[in-house]
Amino acid sequence: xxxxxxxxxxxxxxxxxxxxxxxxxxxxxxxxxxxxxxxxxxxxxxxxxxxxxxxxxxxxxxxxxxxxxxxxxxxxxxxxxxxxxxxxxxxxxxxxxxxxxxxxxxxxxxxxxx
Amino acid sequence: xxxxxxxxxxxxxxxxxxxxxxxxxxxxxxxxxxxxxxxxxxxxxxxxxxxxxxxxxxxxxxxxxxxxxxxxxxxxxxxxxxxxxxxxxxxxxxxxxxxxxxxxxxxxxxxxxxxxxxxxxxxxxxxxxxxxxxxxxxxxxxxxxxxxxxxxxxxxxxxxxxxxxxxxxxxxxxxxxxxxxxxxxxxxxxxxxxxxxxxxxxxxxxxxxxxxxxxxxxxxxxxxxxxxxxxxxxxxxxxxxx
Numbered sequence: 001x002x003x004x005x006x007x008x009x010x011x012x013x014x015x016x017x018x019x020x021x022x023x024x025x026x027x028x029x030x031x032x033x034x035x036x037x038x039x040x041x042x043x044x045x046x047x048x049x050x051x052x053x054x055x056x057x058x059x060x061x062x063x064x065x066x067x068x069x070x071x072x073x074x075x076x077x078x079x080x081x082x083x084x085x086x087x088x089x090x091x092x093x094x095x096x097x098x099x100x101x102x103x104x105x106x107x108x109x110x111x112x113x114x
Numbered sequence: 115x116x117x118x119x120x121x122x123x124x125x126x127x128x129x130x131x132x133x134x135x136x137x138x139x140x141x142x143x144x145x146x147x148x149x150x151x152x153x154x155x156x157x158x159x160x161x162x163x164x165x166x167x168x169x170x171x172x173x174x175x176x177x178x179x180x181x182x183x184x185x186x187x188x189x190x191x192x193x194x195x196x197x198x199x200x201x202x203x204x205x206x207x208x209x210x211x212x213x214x215x216x217x218x219x220x221x222x223x224x225x226x227x228x229x230x231x232x233x234x235x236x237x238x239x240x241x242x243x244x245x246x247x248x249x250x251x252x253x254x255x256x257x258x259x260x261x262x263x264x265x266x267x268x269x270x271x272x273x274x275x276x277x278x279x280x281x282x283x284x285x286x287x288x289x290x291x292x293x294x295x296x297x298x299x300x301x302x303x304x305x306x307x308x309x310x311x312x313x314x315x316x317x318x319x320x321x322x323x324x325x326x327x328x329x330x331x332x333x334x335x336x337x338x339x340x341x342x343x344x345x346x347x348x349x350x351x352x353x354x355x356x
Contacts, residue, residue, distance in 0.1 A: 041195055095159045
C-alpha cells in the first residue's frame with residue numbers, strides 16, 4: 001500500500017507542468033482576453049451598431065477560451081491522465097443538452113406570455 | 115500437477131483498471147474534489163441556463179450598461195463594467211496566488227505556501243467586500259429578491275420605448291431574482307472557499323502538511339478555488355456583458 005502512494009506522488013512530480021513562468025503566461029492570457037471583452041463592450045458595441053449581432057457570440061467564445069485556460073492550466077487538468085480528463089469533460093456534454101432543450105423551450109414561452 | 119503453468123485466471127493483472135491503485139493516477143481526495151466540482155458545475159449551469167431561457171422569452175430585459183454603471187462611493191453614473199472589472203481582476207489574481215501556493219507546495223516550501231495562501235485569503239475577502247458594495251448599490255436602487263424599483267424605464271435601452279409597464283415589471287422581477295440568487299450562490303461559494311483557505315493556512319502554520327510530507331491538501335482546495343473563479347468568468351459574461 002505504501003509503495004502505491006509513493007508511486008502516485010512520484011508521478012505527480014514528473015507530470016507537473018506549472019512553473020512560475022507558465023503561471024504568469026496564463027495570467028497574461030486571461031487578462032488579455034478580459035481586456036478584449038472590455039474593448040468590445042465599451043468601444044465597438046456603442047460606436048458601431050452593425051457590430052451588435054456579433055458581440056454576444058464573441059463574448060461566449062472568449063469566455064470559453066478563459067474557461068479552457070483556467071481548467072487546463074490552473075486546475076491542472078491538461079497534465080492529468082486521459083481517463084480523468086474524459087471522466088470530467090464527457091459529463092459536461094449533458095449541459096449542452098440542457099442548453100439546447102431550454103433555449104428551444106423558451107421560444108415557446110414567448111407565445112405563452114402574449 | 116506439481117509445477118504447472120499458472121492458469122490465466124490466476125495471473126496477476128497489472129492494467130490500470132485491475133485494482134490495487136488509482137486508475138486515474140490521482141489521490142482519492144483529489145478525485146472526489148473533481149467529482150464534487152462536476153456536480154457543482156451542473157448546479158451552476160442549471161441556474162445560468164434558466165436565466166438564459168427566461169431572458170430569451172422576455173419581451174425586453176434591463177440593460178446591463180444601465181443597471182451596473184456605478185463605482186460605489188466614487189462614480190454614480192456612466193461607468194459601466196469598471197467596478198465589475200475590478201472584481202474580476204481581484205478574483206483572477208487570487209486564483210494566480212493560489213496556483214503559486216500549489217507550486218510552492220510542490221517544493222515543500224512552507225514559508226512561500228504561507229505567503230501565497232494569505233494573499234489568496236486577502237483576495238477572497240476583497241472580492242466579497244466588492245460584492246457587498248455591489249449588492250448594496252443595487253438594493254439602494256430598489257432591486258432585491260421579488261422587489262423592483264418604482265421607476266423602471268431608466269433601466270431599459272431607449273428608456274423602454276414601446277414597452278408596456280407590465281412587460282418591464284415582469285422582466286425586472288426575473289432579473290432581480292436571478293441576479294441575487296446566482297451571484298448570491300457564487301458569493302456563498304467564495305465565502306466557503308475563504309473559510310476553507312483559512313483552515314488550510316492554520317494547518318500550514320501548525321506544520322500539519324510538513325509532518326504529512328506533502329502539501330497535496332493545497333492542491334485540493336486549490337481546485338475548489340479555481341472553480342469559483344471559473345464560475346465567476348461565466349457569471350461576469352452572462353450578467354454584465356451579454
